[in-house]
Amino acid sequence: MITRNLVNNCLNTKYEDIPQEVILHAKKSILNWMGVAIGAAYHPSVEMLISLKNDLQSSEQVSILGRREKADLLLSTLINGMSSHIFDYDDTHLDTIHHPSGPVAPVCFALAEKFNLSGKQVLRAFILGVEAELRISNAVCPSHYDLGWHITSTAGVFGAAVAAGILLELDEEQMLNALGLAGTQAFGLREMFGTMTKPFHPGKAAENGLLAALLAQKGFTSSKQVLEAKRGFANVTAPEHDLEQVNINWGTQWETLKNAFKPYACGIVLHPAIDACIALGKQVSDPSQVKEIEITVNPYVLELTAKPEPKTGLEGKFSIFHTGAMAFLEGDASEEQYQDAKVLDPKTLAFRTKIKPVVNESFEEDEAVAKLTTVDGKVYEYKVEHATGSIENPMTDEALCNKFRKVVKGILGSDSTEAIIAKLYDLDSVANINEVIPYCTPQTATV
Amino acid sequence: MITRNLVNNCLNTKYEDIPQEVILHAKKSILNWMGVAIGAAYHPSVEMLISLKNDLQSSEQVSILGRREKADLLLSTLINGMSSHIFDYDDTHLDTIHHPSGPVAPVCFALAEKFNLSGKQVLRAFILGVEAELRISNAVCPSHYDLGWHITSTAGVFGAAVAAGILLELDEEQMLNALGLAGTQAFGLREMFGTMTKPFHPGKAAENGLLAALLAQKGFTSSKQVLEAKRGFANVTAPEHDLEQVNINWGTQWETLKNAFKPYACGIVLHPAIDACIALGKQVSDPSQVKEIEITVNPYVLELTAKPEPKTGLEGKFSIFHTGAMAFLEGDASEEQYQDAKVLDPKTLAFRTKIKPVVNESFEEDEAVAKLTTVDGKVYEYKVEHATGSIENPMTDEALCNKFRKVVKGILGSDSTEAIIAKLYDLDSVANINEVIPYCTPQTATV
Numbered sequence: 001m002i003t004r005n006l007v008n009n010c011l012n013t014k015y016e017d018i019p020q021e022v023i024l025h026a027k028k029s030i031l032n033w034m035g036v037a038i039g040a041a042y043h044p045s046v047e048m049l050i051s052l053k054n055d056l057q058s059s060e061q062v063s064i065l066g067r068r069e070k071a072d073l074l075l076s077t078l079i080n081g082m083s084s085h086i087f088d089y090d091d092t093h094l095d096t097i098h099h100p101s102g103p104v105a106p107v108c109f110a111l112a113e114k115f116n117l118s119g120k121q122v123l124r125a126f127i128l129g130v131e132a133e134l135r136i137s138n139a140v141c142p143s144h145y146d147l148g149w150h151i152t153s154t155a156g157v158f159g160a161a162v163a164a165g166i167l168l169e170l171d172e173e174q175m176l177n178a179l180g181l182a183g184t185q186a187f188g189l190r191e192m193f194g195t196m197t198k199p200f201h202p203g204k205a206a207e208n209g210l211l212a213a214l215l216a217q218k219g220f221t222s223s224k225q226v227l228e229a230k231r232g233f234a235n236v237t238a239p240e241h242d243l244e245q246v247n248i249n250w251g252t253q254w255e256t257l258k259n260a261f262k263p264y265a266c267g268i269v270l271h272p273a274i275d276a277c278i279a280l281g282k283q284v285s286d287p288s289q290v291k292e293i294e295i296t297v298n299p300y301v302l303e304l305t306a307k308p309e310p311k312t313g314l315e316g317k318f319s320i321f322h323t324g325a326m327a328f329l330e331g332d333a334s335e336e337q338y339q340d341a342k343v344l345d346p347k348t349l350a351f352r353t354k355i356k357p358v359v360n361e362s363f364e365e366d367e368a369v370a371k372l373t374t375v376d377g378k379v380y381e382y383k384v385e386h387a388t389g390s391i392e393n394p395m396t397d398e399a400l401c402n403k404f405r406k407v408v409k410g411i412l413g414s415d416s417t418e419a420i421i422a423k424l425y426d427l428d429s430v431a432n433i434n435e436v437i438p439y440c441t442p443q444t445a446t447v
Numbered sequence: 448m449i450t451r452n453l454v455n456n457c458l459n460t461k462y463e464d465i466p467q468e469v470i471l472h473a474k475k476s477i478l479n480w481m482g483v484a485i486g487a488a489y490h491p492s493v494e495m496l497i498s499l500k501n502d503l504q505s506s507e508q509v510s511i512l513g514r515r516e517k518a519d520l521l522l523s524t525l526i527n528g529m530s531s532h533i534f535d536y537d538d539t540h541l542d543t544i545h546h547p548s549g550p551v552a553p554v555c556f557a558l559a560e561k562f563n564l565s566g567k568q569v570l571r572a573f574i575l576g577v578e579a580e581l582r583i584s585n586a587v588c589p590s591h592y593d594l595g596w597h598i599t600s601t602a603g604v605f606g607a608a609v610a611a612g613i614l615l616e617l618d619e620e621q622m623l624n625a626l627g628l629a630g631t632q633a634f635g636l637r638e639m640f641g642t643m644t645k646p647f648h649p650g651k652a653a654e655n656g657l658l659a660a661l662l663a664q665k666g667f668t669s670s671k672q673v674l675e676a677k678r679g680f681a682n683v684t685a686p687e688h689d690l691e692q693v694n695i696n697w698g699t700q701w702e703t704l705k706n707a708f709k710p711y712a713c714g715i716v717l718h719p720a721i722d723a724c725i726a727l728g729k730q731v732s733d734p735s736q737v738k739e740i741e742i743t744v745n746p747y748v749l750e751l752t753a754k755p756e757p758k759t760g761l762e763g764k765f766s767i768f769h770t771g772a773m774a775f776l777e778g779d780a781s782e783e784q785y786q787d788a789k790v791l792d793p794k795t796l797a798f799r800t801k802i803k804p805v806v807n808e809s810f811e812e813d814e815a816v817a818k819l820t821t822v823d824g825k826v827y828e829y830k831v832e833h834a835t836g837s838i839e840n841p842m843t844d845e846a847l848c849n850k851f852r853k854v855v856k857g858i859l860g861s862d863s864t865e866a867i868i869a870k871l872y873d874l875d876s877v878a879n880i881n882e883v884i885p886y887c888t889p890q891t892a893t894v
Contacts, residue, residue: 048665055661056519059504072503148678150631181644184597185651187634189683191676197628197669204632214502218495222644229638231595236636 002228002243006132007175009250010162015124022254023428026127028397031404031424032091032261033101034065037084038440039335039407041066045086045196049079062110065440066411073110073214074207080106082203085152087335088317089265089407093258094365094390096137096151097268097300100259102202103156104129104163107210111167112433119430125166127256133159134255136227139245140238145190149237153188153201160209168217173224180222181212183233193304194318261400263389264333266317269301272368272387273320273357277327279382280372287329287351294356294371295324298363306357313338321352324370334406366390411442449675449690453579454622456697457609462571469701470875473574475844478851478871479538479708480548481512484531485887486782486854488513492533492643496526509557512887513858520557520661521654527553529650532599534782535764536712536854540705541812541837543584543598544715544747547706549649550603551576551610554657558614559880566877572613574703580606581702583674586692587685592637596684600635600648607656615664620671627669628659630680640751641765708847710836711780713764716748719815719834720767720804724774726829727819734776734798741803741818742771745810753804760785768799771817781853813837858889 040046041064050064053071060070065080084090085102093100107129108122137144137155145151161182165175185208188201216222226232227243234241264274273295284290297320307319316322316338325348326337342348366387372380386392395403401421408417416439423436430436487493488511497511500518507517512527531537532549540547554576555569584591584602592598608629612622632655635648663669673679674690681688711721720742731737744767754766763769763785772795773784789795813834819827833839842850848868855864863886870883877883 045667048662048667051665052658052661056521057506057508058519059506061504072505074503148683180639180642181647184636184639184644184648185634187632189631189670189673189676189678189680191670191673191678191683192627192631195627195668195670197631197667200628200667201631211499214499215495218498220492220495220644220647221642223636223638223642226636226638229636231636231638233636236595236638 002246003176003179003225005247006227007172007179009247010128010132010166011172011175013128013251015120017251018124018127019254022127022256023123025257025259026123026130027424027427028261028400029091029101029130029256029259030105030126030427031421032400033084033105034420034424034440035404035407036087036089037080038066038411040083040086041411043083043086045199046079046083049082062113063437063441066408066442068441073114074211077106077110077210078203078207080109080203081206082199085199085202087265087407088267089262089335091259091261092268093134093137093255094260094268095258096134096141097145098134098137098155099152099202100130100134100156100159102152103133103205103209104159106203106206107160107163108167109433109437110210111164113437115167116432116434117167118432119427121167122433123427125163128166129159129163130256130259131254132162134258135246138255139243140234140241143240144238147237147239148190150188150190150192150198150201153205154186154237156202156205157182157186157209160206161212164210164213165216168213170213170217174216176224177220177222178213178216180224180226181215181220182209183226184222185212186233186237194307194315258391260389260391261395261403263395263399263403265335265338266323266333267304268389269298269304269365270320270323271389272366272384273297273301273324273370274327274333275384275387276368276370276382277324278331280370280380281328281331283380284372284374289374289376290354291373291375292354292356293324293328294358295320296358296360296363296369298365298367299359299361300365302357302359310343313340313343316343320357321355322348324355325352366392412439413443449693450623450626450672452694453674454619454626456694457575457579457613458619458622460575460698462567464698465571465574466701469574469703470570472704472706473570473577474871474874475708475847476538476548476577476703476706477552477573477874478868479847480531480552481867481871481887482851482854483534483536484527485513485858487530487533488858490530490533492646493526493530496529509560510884510888513855513889515888520561521658524553524557524657525650525654527556527650528653529646532646532649534712534854535714536709536782538706538708539715540581540584540702541707541715542705543581543588544592545581545584545602546599546649547577547581547603547606549599550580550652550656551606553650553653554607554610555614556880556884557657558611560884562614563879563881564614565879566874568614569880570874572610575613576606576610577703577706578701579609582693585702586690587681587688590687591685594684594686595637597635597637597639597645597648600652601633601684603649603652604629604633604656607653608659611657611660612663615660617660617664621663623671624667624669625660625663627671627673628662628667629656630673631669632659633680633684641762705838707836707838708842708850710842710846710850712782712785713770713780714751715836716745716751716812717767717770718836719813719831720744720748720771720817721774721780722831722834723815723817723829724771725778727817727827728775728778730827731819731821736821736823737801738820738822739801739803740771740775741805742767743805743807743810743816745812745814746806746808747812749804749806757790760787760790763790767804768802769795771802772799813839859886860890
């Protein structure tokens with residue numbers, strides 16, 4: 001009954017049942033998602049999908065965020081979900097290292113654009129989709145992720161299907177079929193990290209979940225117990241799991257509130273180390289005085305980011321060496337610090353050999369200590385209890401808006417930029433999503 | 448190096464390197480696949496995909512077999528792959544219970560139709576795709592299937608990517624990326640068996656594999672060791688595996704030759720029982736004289752087909768009770784015996800309670816014994832060593848052609864039917880696949 005209970009919980013949760021703080025956090029999540037999607041809209045991998053769109057002669061149904069092209073409902077959803085994860089700058093549910101908006105938000109915006117839906121409809125669908133995917137992630141973590149599944153797409157496809165099902169007004173049986181059809185399409189190997197295929201995962205999960213709901217609406221049949229069946233999602237993909245987590249404290253516990261936003265354009269596991277290196281960079285201004293910086297972190301950090309000699313900006317995001325060097329040298333870890341040229345800059349190369357990561361099993365994932373030793377033998381130490389962007393130390397509204405402005409700069413004009421920020425903070429008053437969408441399209445054909 | 452070796456084995460195998468008996472068996476596989484795809488072209492689940500095609504305003508690039516509609520390259524591939532598995536009447540690699548043509552053939556025909564490719568190009572791509580997927584299946588079976596993965600789609604997506612990569616003339620690095628992008632999209636839970644989602648699996652696997660190759664051709668990057676990586680396909684989805692099987696005896700051992708065709712429209716595990724019940728039906732003509740028919744089978748049979756009270760034709764295919772009754776009463780197990788009306792017919796219902804399945808661990812999968820006891824206490828027994836359609840007891844060319852004629856009847860006229868049979872048996876002489884495709888389109892708008 002796990003799957004059926006989840007479906008009923010979703011269908012029975014009206015917009016009015018959702019607390020205002022959850023609504024507000026969803027608005028911020030959407031703003032954050034839309035910014036990083038627009039910011040990556042001209043990445044080479046997106047250009048390849050645009051080329052595919054042309055090959056397929058896809059119909060112009062839904063906007064591709066940050067571009068003038070449109071594609072059909074499914075392909076545009078894939079592209080907008082993929083682009084939002086390209087910079088590794090999107091949101092994170094730290095308990096499960098799941099990036100919740102990528103698979104869910106593009107589904108909401110695609111359907112809302114096509115069917116002229118309201119901001120409140122989008123907010124309800126988004127929140128229920130995010131609750132569904134994150135509760136499923138809670139149920140299968142950590143064994144599912146440890147085995148090698150990229151949980152953002154494997155659990156994300158359920159969130160995409162729930163969000164689509166809510167907006168398509170599926171009934172209980174249709175929604176069960178949609179979850180069956182979504183769950184059987186769950187995919188995504190962690191082996192792909194560091195390649196274009198990683199951001200492809202949430203995009204395709206969004207598309208697969210939307211496809212599931214569209215077919216379920218037409219009467220397509222599937223398993224109605226995809227989560228709990230003997231050969232269903234949990235048993236097949238998670239050696240250990242606790243399906244109680246899927247429906248526990250529904251309506252009082254909101255996973256949406258645990259969604260954290262990244263101040264830096266790389267995996268969230270690196271953020272405490274970045275905070276610490278930025279702080280040390282303010283204390284020691286001359287790089288030539290630095291003998292080494294020892295950074296102590298949670299073991300996950302080195303499992304994911306131990307690349308000593310990155311060759312591209314993308315690889316740099318998976319390198320604590322490059323990232324620590326940038327944070328110290330430039331005081332930031334934005335997209336600018338992950339350009340290919342930065343990774344290959346001799347100054348960066350020379351400095352990154354001074355970064356010495358150390359693992360400490362007792363450290364939390366949002367904790368780090370950086371210890372700088374100068375060539376003269378002086379020692380500076382900086383301890384980060386909770387990284388900026390964590391739940392305990394969240395980004396301020398101002399910081400979040402500035403992040404949006406920074407990532408869309410060069411693509412959108414400032415009028416459009418400010419209009420989007422205002423509309424999304426007031427999303428519950430937006431009668432038709434098509435009041436927002438046109439601002440996401442640049443005014444000139446090329447940027 | 449497993450993945451790279453597979454890629455090089457495929458790229459280095461020219462058409463001329465493939466033995467004639469393998470070419471002939473591939474032709475038969477394609478004929479069998481095309482027949483069951485055309486035969487199911489008006490199934491309700493296909494109608495739902497056609498409706499989706501209309502919603503998406505998909506461009507008319509590639510034919511949907513057995514229909515007058517076309518769809519874009521990707522969507523038509525999904526539909527033609529799905530339709531071929533709807534009747535559970537397609538081909539089977541018995542060692543792995545993998546149905547190899549469904550994920551591979553639609554990719555070959557879609558690309559060949561769009562780019563005017565030859566029969567020889569299709570045959571080479573088809574055979575290499577089938578070799579790749581079946582060798583991967585060999586490597587992960589049985590633990591992968593036992594865990595709950597529908598191997599036809601999970602391994603099939605690799606075959607689809609290889610076939611597409613061959614026809615798109617990918618180079619070594621592109622093909623590696625295509626396999627990475629394909630393998631990370633591997634999906635399909637056995638929990639879906641008995642619903643429309645089961646045939647959806649090979650169709651979507653075909654589409655995913657084709658998408659992988661199309662993106663790889665544009666430069667999309669992925670893991671180049673998807674099969675053997677620590678968090679790659681084998682380690683994540685198969686508790687036990689032997690990746691040596693992927694490249695072993697390449698060029699001398701042909702898995703394509705182990706592809707068996709079904710004389711009956713249900714899972715191949717039921718075929719020995721059907722042969723036995725048909726034989727008994729010829730000995731005892733009056734059903735009222737039958738007290739019971741005990742059928743002894745391999746354990747897999749009851750794991751998959753123990754449904755005692757099917758309510759639909761589709762469920763009937765997963766019921767040894769319905770299937771045994773039909774084989775005895777009507778001497779066949781074609782689509783006709785799996786119509787909803789047959790499953791609900793009071794005569795069938797009364798007789799199927801007489802079917803008593805028994806498991807014997809020592810029985811092979813293509814072996815069965817049926818023992819009929821009459822109300823008078825007489826006993827008739829019939830033993831099947833190798834079911835019709837098995838490698839040891841294959842369908843004849845005549846039987847295969849008659850199966851094609853039977854499944855496409857009512858959709859294609861007899862001229863088109865005979866033209867397709869002739870063209871496919873002579874596929875190596877076909878200069879352009881578009882010499883065959885028009886025969887797959889019915890002459891009238893509705894059937």
